[in-house]
Amino acid sequence: MVQLTKSTYLNEDDYYTEAYMTHNVQNLRWYLESLSKEELKDICRNFDIKGFSSKNKDELIELIQSTYFKDDQLLTRLLQELSSDYKLIFYELAVSDDETVRFNRDIPDTLFLFYPEADEHLVIPKDVKQHFKQFIETHPDINSDIQLIEFYHSAFNLYGFVSLKQLAKLQYKYKGLQKDEQTIKEEITRLLPEYKDLIQHRSVKHRDLAQVNLNMKALTHGKKYYEPATESEFLNYKDPYFTEPSEAIEALRTLLDKMVTDQYEGTYTAQLIIDTIIFGLRANDTPKFILKHIQQIENSGFLKVENRTLPEYIARAIIDIRLWSLNGHKPQQKKERKVVQVKQKKKKRKKK
16 A cells, blocks of 8 residues: 555545645556565565566566556456455446545555555556456456445345345345355355355354354344335445434434544544444444444544433434344334323222
8 A cells, every 4th residue: 555645634625626636646657666675575475476586676566567467367366355345446446437436444455556645545557447447348247246246235234134045035126036045155255255254054244243243043034124125225235324314313423523523523534433433323222332432432532522412312313223133124113101090999988
């Protein structure tokens, strides 16, 4: 990952008026020249390129370029090994008219995507973009693979944990495809390798729950799942931060935005933190753990919590969220029970 200049986050207006006037997207060589000799050797090791040990920096750059652009073998192997997020971001940059996208995770050097500024704007070198476009033309199956990845991301973000049987049912409902559970398992393992070890008891759990022990069978089998009416509504959930329109959720978002400290006000970092908090609502049916998460964020200096009504805002937002514990359904508001007071009849005393 290349870091060329700024070391602080910029707000969105500053970014487009300043950062991109100072950086024009270049070919791969330009970015490789910003890496150290050892980093270039690491790329060779990761790509299993032979004969690099005795070469100087210029020779390493030439070796990497000639091997990478020679044919599509390295790109084919790379796409097989990449996590689904990296596949999606690489594909998006390759087919888009833009050469930059916002992304908030570290990128493997072998992916040849770079952060030219010290923020979340990721760029694809011009020749790498062209190489991948040619790859897509000769491997049209990648388009259907990307659609499948988006399908599975939508299901995992909506349900948190879901049976293979339900995933097969959704594929038939939205795509008219009949697949058995074994086929679903094989697709997930091939296209989303980071989920391979999260398939348990004929079910899958969200990667954010990787360290959480769950009774998957009890949580996912024999359940009535919420199913969006159309495929387009279902695919809204490929965005992990998507929520249905809700005054309560927007009120919470507005309140959290007011709590952002001066250092991060108006930044993409603040937006991401708030989105992460909202995302966490679906995994919790009470404010307790959300408040604990917010406390950790406050301790890191991103938020300053001064509003005592925050738990109430969270509780109202949870009512409007699709909960993982309810298989994507929204919690039912408890009906107020009318308290009926039964008057006891007094026994009349018998006259003596």
